[in-house]
Amino acid sequence: MKSAEIRQKFLDFFEGKNHKVVSSAPIVQKNDPTLMFTNAGMNQFKDIFLGNRDSEARRVADTQKCLRVSGKHNDLEEVGFDTYHHTMFEMLGNWSFGDYFKKEAINWAFELLTKEYKLPEKDLYATVFEGDESEGLAPDSEALDHWKKLLPEQQILMGNKRDNFWEMGDAGPCGPSSEIHIDVRTEEEKRKVPGRELVNQGHPQVIEIWNLVFIQFNRRTDGKLENLPEKHVDTGMGFERLCMVMQGKTSSYDSDVFTPLIRHLEQRFGKKYGADKMVDVAMRVVADHIRAISFTIADGQLPSNTGAGYVIRRILRRAVRYGYRYLGAEEPFLFELCEVLASQFSDVFPELAKQKDFIEKVIKEEEQSFLKTLAVGTKLFNQYVEKRHEKMIEGVFAFELYDTFGFPIDLTRLMAIEAGKDVDEKGFEAKLEEQKSRSRTASAKEETDWVVLNDQRSNEFVGYDVLAAPVSILRYRKLRQKNKEFYQLVLDQTPFYPEGGGQVGDTGVISSNGYSLPIRNTYRENELIVHEVDQLPENPEQKFTAIVDEPKRLDTAGHHSATHLLHQALRSILGTHVQQRGSLVTHNYLRFDFSHFNKVTNEELRQVEQFVNEKVRANLPLQEERAVPVEEAKQRGAMALFGEKYGETVRVITFGDSVELCGGIHVGYTGRIGLFRIRSESAVAAGVRRIEAVASRYAEAWMYNKEDELASAYIAMKNPQKLIPALENLQNENKTLQEQLAVLQKEKAGTLREMLEKQVKPLHGNYRIICEKLEGADVDAVKDLVFELKNKLKDTVILLGAGTEGKANLWLAIPDELVKEKSLDAGNIIREIAREIKGGGGGQPVFATAGGKDPEGVDRALAQGREMVGGD
Ligand code: SER
Numbered sequence: 001m002k003s004a005e006i007r008q009k010f011l012d013f014f015e016g017k018n019h020k021v022v023s024s025a026p027i028v029q030k031n032d033p034t035l036m037f038t039n040a041g042m043n044q045f046k047d048i049f050l051g052n053r054d055s056e057a058r059r060v061a062d063t064q065k066c067l068r069v070s071g072k073h074n075d076l077e078e079v080g081f082d083t084y085h086h087t088m089f090e091m092l093g094n095w096s097f098g099d100y101f102k103k104e105a106i107n108w109a110f111e112l113l114t115k116e117y118k119l120p121e122k123d124l125y126a127t128v129f130e131g132d133e134s135e136g137l138a139p140d141s142e143a144l145d146h147w148k149k150l151l152p153e154q155q156i157l158m159g160n161k162r163d164n165f166w167e168m169g170d171a172g173p174c175g176p177s178s179e180i181h182i183d184v185r186t187e188e189e190k191r192k193v194p195g196r197e198l199v200n201q202g203h204p205q206v207i208e209i210w211n212l213v214f215i216q217f218n219r220r221t222d223g224k225l226e227n228l229p230e231k232h233v234d235t236g237m238g239f240e241r242l243c244m245v246m247q248g249k250t251s252s253y254d255s256d257v258f259t260p261l262i263r264h265l266e267q268r269f270g271k272k273y274g275a276d277k278m279v280d281v282a283m284r285v286v287a288d289h290i291r292a293i294s295f296t297i298a299d300g301q302l303p304s305n306t307g308a309g310y311v312i313r314r315i316l317r318r319a320v321r322y323g324y325r326y327l328g329a330e331e332p333f334l335f336e337l338c339e340v341l342a343s344q345f346s347d348v349f350p351e352l353a354k355q356k357d358f359i360e361k362v363i364k365e366e367e368q369s370f371l372k373t374l375a376v377g378t379k380l381f382n383q384y385v386e387k388r389h390e391k392m393i394e395g396v397f398a399f400e401l402y403d404t405f406g407f408p409i410d411l412t413r414l415m416a417i418e419a420g421k422d423v424d425e426k427g428f429e430a431k432l433e434e435q436k437s438r439s440r441t442a443s444a445k446e447e448t449d450w451v452v453l454n455d456q457r458s459n460e461f462v463g464y465d466v467l468a469a470p471v472s473i474l475r476y477r478k479l480r481q482k483n484k485e486f487y488q489l490v491l492d493q494t495p496f497y498p499e500g501g502g503q504v505g506d507t508g509v510i511s512s513n514g515y516s517l518p519i520r521n522t523y524r525e526n527e528l529i530v531h532e533v534d535q536l537p538e539n540p541e542q543k544f545t546a547i548v549d550e551p552k553r554l555d556t557a558g559h560h561s562a563t564h565l566l567h568q569a570l571r572s573i574l575g576t577h578v579q580q581r582g583s584l585v586t587h588n589y590l591r592f593d594f595s596h597f598n599k600v601t602n603e604e605l606r607q608v609e610q611f612v613n614e615k616v617r618a619n620l621p622l623q624e625e626r627a628v629p630v631e632e633a634k635q636r637g638a639m640a641l642f643g644e645k646y647g648e649t650v651r652v653i654t655f656g657d658s659v660e661l662c663g664g665i666h667v668g669y670t671g672r673i674g675l676f677r678i679r680s681e682s683a684v685a686a687g688v689r690r691i692e693a694v695a696s697r698y699a700e701a702w703m704y705n706k707e708d709e710l711a712s713a714y715i716a717m718k719n720p721q722k723l724i725p726a727l728e729n730l731q732n733e734n735k736t737l738q739e740q741l742a743v744l745q746k747e748k749a750g751t752l753r754e755m756l757e758k759q760v761k762p763l764h765g766n767y768r769i770i771c772e773k774l775e776g777a778d779v780d781a782v783k784d785l786v787f788e789l790k791n792k793l794k795d796t797v798i799l800l801g802a803g804t805e806g807k808a809n810l811w812l813a814i815p816d817e818l819v820k821e822k823s824l825d826a827g828n829i830i831r832e833i834a835r836e837i838k839g840g841g842g843g844q845p846v847f848a849t850a851g852g853k854d855p856e857g858v859d860r861a862l863a864q865g866r867e868m869v870g871g872d
Helices: 005-016 041-049 102-116 143-148 187-192 240-246 258-269 278-299 307-327 333-344 355-387 396-407 407-420 426-438 550-573 604-618 630-635 696-714 723-757 781-792 816-822 826-837 856-867
Strands: 059-067 088-097 124-129 156-159 166-167 172-183 205-219 225-238 468-482 484-491 506-512 515-519 521-525 528-533 543-548 582-586 592-597 624-627 650-657 658-661 675-686 689-695 761-764 767-774 796-804 807-813 839-843 849-852
Touching: 005 059, 005 088, 005 102, 005 240, 041 059, 041 088, 041 172, 041 205, 059 205, 059 278, 088 240, 088 278, 102 124, 102 143, 102 172, 102 225, 124 143, 143 156, 143 172, 143 484, 166 205, 166 849, 172 225, 205 240, 225 240, 225 839, 258 278, 258 307, 258 550, 278 307, 278 333, 278 355, 278 528, 278 723, 307 355, 307 407, 307 796, 355 396, 355 407, 396 407, 396 426, 396 468, 407 426, 426 528, 515 521, 515 528, 550 592, 550 604, 550 658, 550 689, 550 696, 582 630, 604 675, 624 630, 630 650, 630 658, 675 696, 689 696, 696 723, 723 767, 723 781, 767 856, 781 796, 781 807, 796 856, 807 856, 826 839, 826 849
Parallel strands: 124 156, 767 796
Antiparallel strands: 059 088, 088 225, 124 172, 166 172, 172 205, 205 225, 468 484, 468 543, 484 528, 506 515, 506 543, 521 528, 582 592, 592 689, 624 650, 650 658, 675 689, 761 767, 796 807, 807 849, 839 849
């Protein structure tokens, strides 16, 4: 069976059991502060488990794009070295939301594996939770009983909390689990050692393929377990492992999920997979990592220096490094694999094919820039290792590689292992922490558990229709960030727009009987709309009125509608390759990032501005539809964004020909935008440009600013008839004057030198001295002059001084011979005599200078200096 059929069979099977097949959520997380990436199929259903929202269906199945490279579930280090771990993988899952429970979950899993996929029963092993005293949890006898009806007892094992109690993260929904493992060794090996003994022992051919989790608890932030209102099923089967088993392979890299990538690499580098251990590791790393990188970029996460972007950059660099070291890749090569992936996944995940050019471009530029520093950094690393015999690589050095050459610590660790060394990671962390605390802007939020006043579910957004509404607080919790405490409130309904789709969250107040509490921000955490306040109201259980800051909201709406028109203008003027890559809409500004490969010319920017302003003047009415079936909306050409999770029905915003899927707030007529001006255009990343613009009164204010600047320029130029020719004249004049000045200075220096040469007096023995006070000399010119004289008159001490209002300078040059003979040091002498001019100085034994602030002391300094070089 081909992998595509295997996937389809899973979905069909559960559809046949009345499950609704849904699409994968994006792999990049947006609204969950505890996660950067989707790490399990259940993430998108977390709020259903917690009882924060209702599900559209009680039974659901899907294939979910997952990434396990950070946090609680992190497999990055294993990838490549073994044959069954992956960073990005697909998780096939079926869910029950308060519907069926253990019996059906176990029976159906067994039925699918043995009847549909026809895997031999004798090779399957089930694990069951043995209970845990410290958590007060009994053994899962219910699951055990069901398994006993399906499998002989020697194929059932009891497992501890680590293996058989599944948790999404430090807090959140969790419960006991039952895993299904499979033994794919040869019959001979099976006879020698029973599979039972190898379950959960890290054997590459006795592996877990499916995890059935019975979600019953919520792990609170204080570590305690609390019962959930309903019981749920969350299962996850590793698609890549299933394909390996189904295709009779012993490595998932040998199934058709990976072979197209491996074949490409074999051809590209003229190396055979399976012939050399490290070449194999490298090919597996690359084949795995390119999937992680491409899928995350497709879902909107660009490689960068912080957060999720840095995780992607690290994965990419790990792949580049392996390619460079073991495949001989000195040129970018990863990006070429996008083509293979895009066609492989065109049916299930078309977002890759649709954005192929863009993804390739981003990856290629990342590769190019890293390859440049990789070679230098590697050389440095090798030198370091050769020079030092200690086993430990210093943290400071690892940090230098990180900071200057962009080597992620795991890369340094890897190179260290290859060289038989260890890295002082504590030392590295300490350096990193030092740097971070220097540049820290926002630190992590610490939160306490919710205090629930009312467990009613709805926290409905009513702000499309009203700006004020009667509300009560459903729950609240305290948070601490940068030593400041504040609170989050969840309301039963809210007119406050939660930050989303680029638009900032509303601010305003909740008030009651003359009491009023500012809401400083509104955003979503998963499905909850939370309002941030600095303190709790005295009586949180009373009724309030929630009132949105209206002028700010209207200005924001204007900027949001302007963003849609800008998007349309860009696609119409630059071309339909333009895709939104990010946006920010506030009350006084908008920022729009989009894919485009060149700088947008001034002329194009003008056209874009004019396009938008024409739509503003046309005063197009807003057409808002709140529940259009998503497919219909797409057919109507609505702009949808990659990496966004859309429900079955979507909100569609139309202004004339601009049609977008959007949950944001808009003006009733485009005329309200008033005026649209582009402030700047710039590059943000490979293939991504940014436009910053302003609308309505902020556009006016921006123009007034520009006008004022221009007016000031006219005044500064003494009101010429035409500004530009006047400025050009000024520049030309200035240039001529500069040239003349240079000539004069040269002449003056010549005269001065001649004058000084005439002042040569005997000093002692064969030595002579020029000791003079100069009037109005240019400090830099004198320095050059002293050098010239020193070179010309090899037997002469040159001691000069100069002083004007509040400033004094001294210069002293001593012939090299004299320095040797009398052990003189111009630096020491000048430091001494500089006291007379209330200053300091220094230099070499043969030449030194000083500066001070008392011109009165110049004569005294010269006299003293003369003495110190042996004059009388
Ligand atoms: N949540 C479980 C897992 O990720 C089963 O889907 O393994």
